[in-house]
Amino acid sequence: MTTTTPSRGRRRAPTRIERAAGRAAALQRPRVILALLLLLALTCALLLDGYLRAEVGGDERVRTGASADKVPDKVLNGGPILTFQGGRATTVSAPAKTIALTFDDGPDPTWTPQVLKVLAENDVPGTFFLVGSMVSRHPGIVRTMVEQGNEVGIHTFTHVDLSYQSAGRIKREMEQTQLALAGAAGITTTLFRAPYSSETDAIDNYSWPVYRKLGEDGYTSVFVDTDSDDWKRPGVSKIVQWATPKSTDGAVVLFHDAGGDRAQTIKALPQYIKKMKAKGYTFTTISGVMEKQRAASRPDGASATAPSAAAPSATPSSAAAPSASTGVASRGRDIPADPATAAGSGRQAAHHKATGTTLYEGKALIWAVAVAEWTVPALSAGLVVVGVAVMGRFAMMLVLARRHHKQRTGRRFSWGPPVTRPVSVIVPAYNEKECIAATLTSLARSTHPIEIIVVDDGSTDGTADIAESLGLPGVRVIRQENAGKPAALNNGVRHARNDIVVMMDGDTVFEPDTVRHLVQPFADPSVGAVAGNAKVGNRTTLIGAWQHIEYVMGFNLDRRMYDLLRCMPTIPGAIGAFRREAVLQVGGMSEDTLAEDTDITIALHRAGWRVVYQEHARAWTEAPGSLKQLWSQRYRWSYGTMQALWKHRGSLTDRGPSGRFGRVGLPLVVLFQVVTPVFAPLIDVFTIYSMLFIDFRAALLAWLAVLGVQLLCAAYAFRLDREKYRYLLMMPLQQLAYRQMMYLVLIHSCITALTGGRLRWQKLKRTGEVGASAGVR
Template sequence: MNSPATRGRNGRKKRKASHGRSRLRLPMRYLLPTTLLVALLAMLMLRGYVHSEILADHRVRGADRSTEVPKDVLTGGPVIDARSGEAKTLRVPDRRIVLTFDDGPDPVWTPRVLDKLKEYDAHGVFFVTGTMAARHPDLVRRMVEEGHELGLHTFNHPDLSHQSTARIDWELSQNQLALAGAAGIRTSIFRPPYSSFAHAMDNTSWPVTEYIGSRGYLTVVTDTDSQDWKRPGVRAIVERATPKDGEGAIILMHDSGGDRSQTVAALDTLLPDLKGRGYTFTRLTTALDAPSAHTPVTGFALWKGKAFVSAVAVSERITGVLVVGLAVIGTLVLARFGLMLLLSFLHARKVRRQDFRWGEPLGRPVSVLVPAYNERECIEATVRSLTAGQHPIEIIVIDDGSTDGTADLVEAMGLPRVRVVRQQNAGKPAALNNGIRHARYDIVVMMDGDTVFEPATVRELVQPFADPRVGAVAGNAKVGNRDSLIGAWQHIEYVMGFNLDRRMYDVLGCMPTIPGAVGAFRREALERVGGMSEDTLAEDTDITMALHRDGWRVVYAENARAWTEAPESVQQLWSQRYRWSYGTMQAIWKHRRAVVERGPSGRFGRVGLPFVSLFMVVAPLLAPLIDVFLLYGLVFGPTGKTVAAWFGVLVVQAVCAAYAFRLDKERMTHLLSLPLQQILYRQLMYVVLLQSWITALTGGRLRWQKLRRTGAVEAPGGVSAQRRGTESVPERRPVG
């Protein structure tokens, strides 16, 4: 990966601050991240599907009457052949035993059952469910390889007595699909869930048996029930499973569905005992002298089955990772909220004490830099808000090659203490560095060309410089156009996500960003770190990290308020946040060596840099897992617990947001849109961050473009900012 400095030098000519429209359309930007999110949801849905969390295992009480069941079936054997339309039954010959195991394969008990059968050279029939076969295909293959016979037991183990023929067909086909994918076979024998003896068949179960026969299957019930599912004890299981007087038998046992230790122990007694009495343990078709129930699957059906089983395996692994990820992100989110509340409280308590002072009040003049590119419709309100301030200042408007007469308009205003510096279009960092060279004073305030200051903003912003350790101060940027839904969401984000964060970072000593809309710098500090850099697309984050590494304190001034107009469309918001996310990644990468350095740089690198990386880059990428599992829980359950957990997280966020609004003296009414913000806005931010990651990893390029403004922002107690302006956001360029 190339360093940001190298990219800046090599890409400067190519990246000459063009301000045209992006060639990358918004729908294409969404495509890959959305595809990944859909794939993730698909894997979760598949996981729920094969865990019987939809169409789940259930039993419907059937009728007790058996008037429609043929008498030959009620009095006949446990194998029912209705394939020809006329039902007949079959029994297992004397001295032959067909051990059958239902509901598996189970990863714990099925291997133990197979081991016992192998130990005593016995074979049996495993009636497997599709959900378990798809999840444990290795056990299905082992059954076939060791000579056992497989039968269908439906996919989700429902009682079929009250199901439609379409549902029955679906259960059979999905069960066969799992067998094809796991062992490359299909089978012709079937056992209905919740079945028992032939004489127990009634008017609701018999039509299912007839229909199953019409689909080409033998229905296999039982004539000897071990009742091992009751866990009555090993001796009782052996007694109930032992045939009488040398008769043949189909014995019902289970290798799944709970603790089957008694079943395994019973086999250790039953197998040698009955073998000693001359019994043979064999497959069903062998006992009946019939062709094998297994038929090889080839061609498309085989590949379809393998694809299904492979997808299930992937979904199982992904789900495991996601569960861990959810636990991690849940812990991080709660820890971050708790830390924010605690440290924000400590910060507010400290700076709001009546006796709190940074030092002697500062009253000397400062320089205010206003970089501007084509800001004709908003620059006048910006400049007038500065001239109405309560602190002595000089105002330097750096016209970055505007073509709309921005510089001429400022000069025509004829205001004292306002100078215009013209330069060829070179970008915001170059404009700020040019302004620094023209500044007369040792404290430099920087703001955007479409921002409005309150009268007290500059005064509040520069007071912390009374402490000689302070190198920069972050102001309180606020959203002015908060009446629209997307504006209200950003207002919540600014108050809670930015300013509450800044209080926390102030206490921790690792403030990540001085906002471009309202920030102040000690000129000496800027000169020591080389001024504003063009190495990244987030020059404000870059310079802030550089100051930390040079040993300067960076603090937050809550009363230094600036009013800005937030983007009012999804595309504009995307463009702005894309630059922020991508530029932050660049800045973190640029300053990565701080992790191994000594002194102030090392302290920031080992404390601030990991903290910023975790909570600004990694954690937001994982945050949507909360919503993904909400959707998963709503579909697959338990719905009540899922909704309660999601609302629990929302309550924690609401508490933090309410506290942040209280600190900033904001109206709580905007928090009514918080639940919707968490559902919609957070997903947009996630996709933006994911796109930034993809851009960084693939070496994409960004170029500067414009955000259209409506100009409907007014600073309370200040001047109106009715304007139409633009904000520069970048184009793609390599990160590495």
């Protein structure tokens, strides 16, 4: 045994890498928080979009046949406009030969613009009772509607029967629609029509308290005299006939500009307007009807500017009258109606100019909905891409792994003459006192001739002393100041006496035949490096079992696929063999990235060397034993992989055999190890969303189908590696918990890649238990 010890000096100043590592460490917590915020934002976008489409919080109940004995007869038999001026229920009817055209359920991007065009061409105003969720999705249509001189009212936010809803839900339905109107057109309104309502005689004991409460808050509830029933699509002539009042009666007439195919409505509307004008009818808004009735009720018949339809002067208190900025008394603000809209013809007397907080909250709602409207379809498309990529990867792994297994186990397969010459095994070690003895003892039992080089990277726990005290033959201990794993490996390569070097971790245990199996591919002179089969030794814990499944399925099955495609992306740090000549040719282990193993593997590909996978060369490693250590390790792996891929992005344009990795491997690694995992949480988020709000059974069956495919792949991988299937019982729980953590780690890594930063070679806490359990399955 020989020992090399560098001279000791005064404490050195931190290196550039160490200073960068310090800065990066300070940024870790904010990046984790940002990753969580991104997932939260995605969830909020889904919930908002689902709420807009009545998938979240939707209620399709409609009450029919209820008693109306508590409703005053003067309301049941009164006109279609219900107010509560002075706290008393009052109904208003349209004057003779006066029609107020009303439209429900919009705005609709297809039909509402066509309705507006017909009204404009015939110089007729309309009153549109709008669904708040539709307003927030199509604000431009509402803006045009108001600018054209039409009047708008509230038709709730999600088109629910308010008689079933709590007081809090009713308040939200009204306030949210007011905010949508404020954001879309800069106004609020005091008109209201309940979904599923018709004439006043349909008011029952359940809906009456709702109308009374809204009336006390200053809302004017609007019903109908004449229903065109255009939603039934009975034909143009029937729609015109059913919308025509009897004799010369005035009427509030109901049409629909949304909620289905309104082609018949668009054809019937101009015919109806021309017919009624020919009969001497005039058209106005709901506020216009109320103004005409006020004028008619004055003794002198004089005309006057219409007061706000829902802010009667008899109710001056802001606690009882609606706020002009929101139309809801509970907001506690009473801003006068905008003279530009409340004066004159009375067409828009129910409108109030939105100002202050209401205006900004409304604009924020419109903006949030626009983001959700853009985000959800984009995510849906991404989900399709991810789903296809995931299933494609599973199919590729199964097909290519099976072919790889048959090829390598066939009788005719041979790497060439057996490799029997000695090799050098390099063991970089930093504070590995729990594991170093087991590691070196396992190497001493090797059936292949080896020299062992332990590079102690500034350990402070006596690792080097333990290695020396074992007295094992052929072991050299080299001490160096702490410089990181790449530097330790390069130091070992410089001291190696043989042309083949095996690199392993200080916590890894080899089987006696591991080195012999690992070096046989070097019989082929084109092979520059060999990846071994890393196994999780501490698999008895839940976290260990999850990682065991991942190693067998996610790593080793992948390596078979990449080997067959001749684009292996990574030689694992736990077990890998290299031609010393090839390592020196590419400049050794680089400190440019956190994934020095991926970095050198890609560099070897670009230098023209072949990299292969040797499944029979097994190494038992101690996987992280806690979630914190696991996060730290996988964060370094995923971030380092991104760094290596970016460093070697030039391989995309490499020509000849050395360009195969750039043409095949790099795109596959980016797709399968970066893009797909980053967007894979979409599958889980959409699954949960679908289970909660759409179709629980269908979503559950889809999730179980995907799990079944994964179990099939895992079972095949376990069969190839001759592992026991009992660990697959942990797989469903792994998909629910472990995989989510890996998603967050990758998102964390992506954020770090975008914001910059470096990490030093991180040391995980070891227990040394692998030494006792190596080879036990």
